[in-house]
Every structure is written in C-alpha cells, then in structure tokens.
Amino acid sequence: MLRVGLIGAGGIAGVHALSYENIKNVKIVAVADIIPEKAEYLAKKFGADVLDHGDKIIARDDIDVVDVCLPTYLHYEYVLKAARAGKHVLCEKPMASTVEQGIEMIKETEKAGVKFMTGHVLRFFPEYVSIKKTIESGSIGTPKVVRGYRGGAHPGRITKWYGDVEKSGGAIQDMLIHDIDFLRWCFGPVKEVYAKGNVYKRVQYLEYDMLTLEFESGLIAHLTADWSKPEGGSFATRLEIAGDEGVLSHDSDDEISLNAICQADKTSVGGGVAVPESPLDPLSVPFTREIMGFMNAVSNNEETPIKPIEALRTLNIALAALESIKENKPVLVKEVF
Numbered sequence: 001m002l003r004v005g006l007i008g009a010g011g012i013a014g015v016h017a018l019s020y021e022n023i024k025n026v027k028i029v030a031v032a033d034i035i036p037e038k039a040e041y042l043a044k045k046f047g048a049d050v051l052d053h054g055d056k057i058i059a060r061d062d063i064d065v066v067d068v069c070l071p072t073y074l075h076y077e078y079v080l081k082a083a084r085a086g087k088h089v090l091c092e093k094p095m096a097s098t099v100e101q102g103i104e105m106i107k108e109t110e111k112a113g114v115k116f117m118t119g120h121v122l123r124f125f126p127e128y129v130s131i132k133k134t135i136e137s138g139s140i141g142t143p144k145v146v147r148g149y150r151g152g153a154h155p156g157r158i159t160k161w162y163g164d165v166e167k168s169g170g171a172i173q174d175m176l177i178h179d180i181d182f183l184r185w186c187f188g189p190v191k192e193v194y195a196k197g198n199v200y201k202r203v204q205y206l207e208y209d210m211l212t213l214e215f216e217s218g219l220i221a222h223l224t225a226d227w228s229k230p231e232g233g234s235f236a237t238r239l240e241i242a243g244d245e246g247v248l249s250h251d252s253d254d255e256i257s258l259n260a261i262c263q264a265d266k267t268s269v270g271g272g273v274a275v276p277e278s279p280l281d282p283l284s285v286p287f288t289r290e291i292m293g294f295m296n297a298v299s300n301n302e303e304t305p306i307k308p309i310e311a312l313r314t315l316n317i318a319l320a321a322l323e324s325i326k327e328n329k330p331v332l333v334k335e336v337f
C-alpha cells in the first residue's frame with residue numbers, strides 16, 4: 001500500500017481526488033491546504049488527515065508519495081522539499097517556472113533516489129493515444145503540418161494567480177504546454193519557435209498567443225493558446241495533422257472527436273471513429289491512468305511513464321516561445337542538459 005500526501009486542495013486536486021477513489025493499493029493519508037476548509041472537503045472522501053500547510057505533509061514519516069497540486073510557482077520548492085525528505089513525487093504540469101529550476105529538480109530527485117513525474121496528462125487521453133498510434137501505423141504517411149488550438153475562458157477570473165504571468169507562465173506555459181508536450185512526444189525535438197501574442201501586455205482576462213514550431217524533422221506546427229472566451233465560455237481543443245497520405249483531425253466539440261481521412265483507404269473518407277475506450281470505465285479516465293502509471297513505477301521500481309527529462313524539454317520549448325514573444329523574433333530551441 002502506497003501512502004499519499006496531497007498538497008494543495010484546489011481545482012486540479014479535486015480531479016486527482018476523484019481518480020484516487022478508483023485506484024487500488026494507494027491511500028491518501030493526508031491533504032494539506034493553507035485554506036484548511038478546502039483540504040477538509042477532499043480529505044473526508046478518504047478519511048484522511050487535514051493539514052494547514054504543505055510543509056506538514058513533507059514532515060510526516062508515514063507518507064511515501066507526495067502529490068503536488070500547488071500553483072505552478074510553488075512546484076520547484078515542494079518537489080525539492082519532497083525529494084529531500086525521501087518521498088516520491090508526482091507534480092502537476094508545468095514542471096517548473098524556469099529550465100534552471102527543472103534541472104535542479106531532476107538532479108535532486110535522482111540524488112534522493114525517488115521517482116519524479118510531471119503530470120502531462122494528454123498522453124493518457126484516449127483520443128490522443130489514438131492519434132499517436134494512427135500516426136505510427138503510417139496510415140497518413142509522413143506527417144508534414146500540424147494545426148492545434150486549445151482555449152477557453154481566462155482562469156484568472158476565478159483563480160487570481162493564473163492572471164500573473166510570473167506565477168503561471170500565462171496560457172502558453174500553463175495550458176498550451178499540453179499540446180507542446182504531446183507533439184514533442186509524437187514528433188521529437190523542436191528546432192525553432194516563432195511566437196506572437198499578448199501574454200506580456202497584461203490585458204485583463206484576455207490572452208491570445210500563436211506559435212509556429214519547426215521540428216528537426218522538418219514538420220511545422222501552428223498552435224494557438226486562447227484565454228479570451230467570456231466568463232463561462234466553453235473549453236475546446238482541436239488538432240489537425242496532415243501527412244503526405246492523409247489527414248487526422250480531432251475536435252473536442254464534435255460528437256466523433258477523432259477523424260482520419262487516408263488516401264490509401266478510400267472507405268474511411270468522410271470520417272472514421274477511433275476512440276476505443278469507454279468513458280464510463282473509471283479506470284480509463286486520463287488522470288486515473290496517469291496516477292496509476294506513476295504509482296506502478298513507484299511500486300515496481302520502474303521508469304516513470306513520463307521521464308523527468310521529457311517534461312524539462314517540453315518546458316524548454318514553452319519558455320522559448322515566451323522568449324520569442326518578448327524579443328519579437330524567432331528563437332532557436334537550445335538543448336537542455
């Protein structure tokens with residue numbers, strides 16, 4: 001049985017908590033939040049202890065794994081604290097605020113001999129897993145061009161720290177990082193980024209950024225991060241991948257959220273369904289799969305499904321995009337260690 005301490009009991013912790021309810025051999029023993037009522041709300045699901053500060057989770061010796069669901073600017077501090085206390089650590093994305101922080105987090109977790117994973121949950125979404133498998137099957141040929149969109153209302157309306165780019169990294173580092181990670185997972189290293197956007201203009205509750213990524217393979221991706229929807233506006237994701245033998249598209253607003261049109265298979269023209277898992281199966285929920293993947297790695301002393309260096313490389317690309325906006329020029333993506 002792995003004993004988990006959850007630090008931060010805000011929005012995403014609530015989603016993690018729902019997942020933990022369905023995972024065997026893992027028990028949440030304590031939940032901490034500086035607003036104890038929030039911790040109490042989640043802790044009661046598990047009969048867990050309520051603590052009023054993350055440090056109190058770190059100090060407990062009956063906890064094997066720390067799940068960091070804190071605002072982004074606190075990831076570095078708490079991953080280091082957890083590692084130094086000898087605890088395995090699952091931390092929400094983005095990995096950190098800077099590449100330097102990420103490097104130190106990797107070194108410290110390695111030194112402590114603990115498992116460390118950043119929750120790039122898109123890798124566990126059935127649609128995205130199907131996209132990757134379809135690409136690998138070769139049915140759309142060699143992918144050449146990608147267009148992606150992720151957007152909704154500005155989260156800073158409800159949770160203030162998201163509105164401070166120093167704390168959240170804005171829509172690119174906080175949200176579009178999902179797609180950056182997914183594309184890097186599918187297509188490998190990115191060579192250059194050119195981005196435009198108003199992330200540093202500090203327009204209240206309105207951020208809109210556009211990125212062009214050139215991969216080392218020659219593939220070009222155009223991605224949009226949109227935090228401009230009115231309050232309550234619906235969240236949407238889209239991804240279109242064109243290869244030299246077909247096109248694959250996903251739109252979260254469509255009833256069939258994944259379509260493939262392949263030249264080699266004329267029968268699939270007009271749309272093919274490719275979302276295999278039943279959403280009613282609680283174990284197919286992406287966050288549940290992500291947490292289970294991490295816990296299995298801890299239990300079996302295996303490599304985590306997302307290696308720390310991968311999360312660092314993804315962060316590096318997101319930060320290069322921010323630099324491109326700041327400097328108003330294309331930025332070469334430098335190797336991280």
Ligand SMILES: NC(=O)c1ccc[n+]([C@@H]2O[C@H](COP(=O)([O-])OP(=O)(O)OC[C@H]3O[C@@H](n4cnc5c(N)ncnc54)[C@H](O)[C@@H]3O)[C@@H](O)[C@H]2O)c1
Nearest residue numbers: 008009010011012032033034053054069070071072092093
């Ligand atoms: N994977 C995803 O799809 C996804 C979705 C949403 C958020 N996130 C990420 O999850 C992280 C948390 O986001 P959120 O929306 O849940 O934020 P949130 O502000 O809703 O929750 C954070 C909680 O941490 C608490 N907190 C702050 N300092 C603390 C401390 N020292 N000790 C204990 N508690 C403390 C706050 O009181 C708050 O309740 C962010 O990094 C965000 O980017 C990921």
